[in-house]
Amino acid sequence: MAGLKYSRQREAVKNYLMSTKEHPTADMVYNKIREEYPNISLGTVYRNLSLLVELGEVVKVPSMDGCDHFDGDTSAHYHFICTECGRISDIDTNLEEELSRINREVNRGFDGYINGSAIHFYGHCQDCMAKSKIS
Amino acid sequence: MAGLKYSRQREAVKNYLMSTKEHPTADMVYNKIREEYPNISLGTVYRNLSLLVELGEVVKVPSMDGCDHFDGDTSAHYHFICTECGRISDIDTNLEEELSRINREVNRGFDGYINGSAIHFYGHCQDCMAKSKIS
DNA sequence: TTTAATCATAGTAATCGTTACTATTATTCT
């Protein structure tokens, strides 16, 4: 009744996302998977990405560049977006304490009910800092 | 040399955004302004919105629904997104202290340089909570 | 206050990420 069948393509998408720290877009996933399955279709990539997000096996990451990025690491962590090059990287600092305190604090003064929050960070990545020092 | 000329349309866009707490999309702005200027073009709205964002007179707000929302209130505040109806509302709690502490803490363990962060909150707005109690 | 320069506009076409559709292929159940 669940009706979910195995597919090589879906497995390849998931494996790739779990193996990289790149936070790729759908198109980047497509191009990577195409190395192994040259005629996978872009639609298949999109469909499997949203399926995996629904299943909670993959996470959708916000970005500056207007298109969705994906992350196979579903553990609690946060993202840094370089305002120079747009690259997304992981923040490893544990913020669960602070964030749940903030959630409680904000909930106290709020009409509705808050059950989650998202935080992300902006700045210059290591590479872009190095580059700007040279020039 | 700055070359920025006055335009009624731009002023209307800015005034509307400063007068509402709705966090409208470009299309919503377009429909509102059309009441006063029936043949303003959608492109004009988009162009002025990004211009105003560049000038820092308006702020772009992230959302669930895939399209940009705008806010004429540029003071430090945060946003709540209702996961039921998608509506965006303001959070008035002051979090500057907590957030700058978090920024410092995260910066300590990070390769690049963090100069900002964004936080937003998810949950059910007052209206949607009322509705779900009825049914 | 005409003139010249240039910015902004309306209207339309093009772009880009994403989703929907359809006939075919793969997986699963019996």
Next chain:
DNA sequence: AGAATAATAGTAACGATTACTATGATTAAA
């Protein structure tokens, strides 16, 4: 093996946004 059904490839459609172009408005100078 065969029937049932989910997943695929390929393509068309979609919606938000951007680009283009000829016309109109604003500014600065004569």
